[in-house]
Amino acid sequence: MMQGSREQINRAMTSLRDVGFINYFGMQRFGNSLISTYHVGRALLLNQWETAVDLILKPREGDDNRWREHWMNTRDAKSTLEMLPHHKKSSVEQQLLRGLLKSRNDYQASFYSIPRNTRLIYLHSYQSYIWNVIVTQRLQRDGFKAAVGDLVQKSVENEVLALPRVEYVTEENENDFTIYDVVLPLPGHGVKYPVHQAGKWFTEELAKDGLTVEMLKNSNRDLSLSGAYRKCVVKPTDVSW
Structure with a gap:
């Protein structure tokens, strides 16, 4: 929650009313992890499917990285799925890993295991x-x-x-x-x-x-x-x- 004095609030709200605001896309458009969704979108536009998959699956700060490190070291989708934490069930990561297992690590094919609306989010984030x-x-x-x-x-x-x-x-x-x-x-x-x-x-x-x-x-x-x-x-x- 942001706080301010009455004078600061009045000044800010007056500006909002009389001038308006720059119509930026907000942070929710770019994901809530250290790997911004627009990086994934850029990789997709460049047909860099392995890079796109790795951006989603690679280790990141503030997460349980054991399964992520295991994937990066082994590229074994089956054993990585077995290590996946409970809260990652039905996640994009799980969908990707299932796709990798089914396609025998065909990175492009595995990406199509993600719902289309989710795939489009990455592209729209880049825009x-x-x-x-x-x-x-x-x-x-x-x-x-x-x-x-x-x-x-x-x-x-x-x-x-x-x-x-x-x-x-x-x-x-x-x-x-x-x-x-x-x-x-x-x-x-x-x-x-x-x-x-x-x-x-x-x-x-x-x-x-x-x-x-x-x-x-x-x-x-x-x-x-x-x-x-x-x-x-x-x-x-x-x-x-």
Whole structure:
């Protein structure tokens, strides 16, 4: 629980009401262990299946590591399953180990023993990580205002779309928008990117991980990321305290 003086609370809540907040993805998006889920997502996008499995199964601080160390030393799924603590029953780790046992350590096949929704969490976590990095850089560069080259979401009534329609901020329409209209893409092959420096940052961040936008389109539907859009800054309504 966070605590503060009445003055601090009033100042913080006034800012929340009048300015809003940066629309970061929260820590729950990245897992609750020392191995962030976005690391696993990155390995999947690179088709590094053994790395992805090891990231989930390797020893970590604050856990019973005997079975984890046993797996890393022996690669014997059967005996590792026998050592698995009771609280790990029905866990992702157990599902992976069962998949490894059934497939005789086929790392890609074993990953498909995890429910699809769980597999997608890893990929979406990677998208969220990149988005958080870029939104920080974008606000540092241009501040809390719409800038030429930004993307803003169009208002389309009575139309169902897989992705919202977006348009670019130009010198002609720049004054028509505020920071609350500005969106950034979650990286994917089916979205537009800003046409100022932030667009280059997406390319650079992906390149650090050995990825390109084109690589986010995969013949394997489970590994193909079309992308999405997310508002950079959000102002809540009806705030009281």
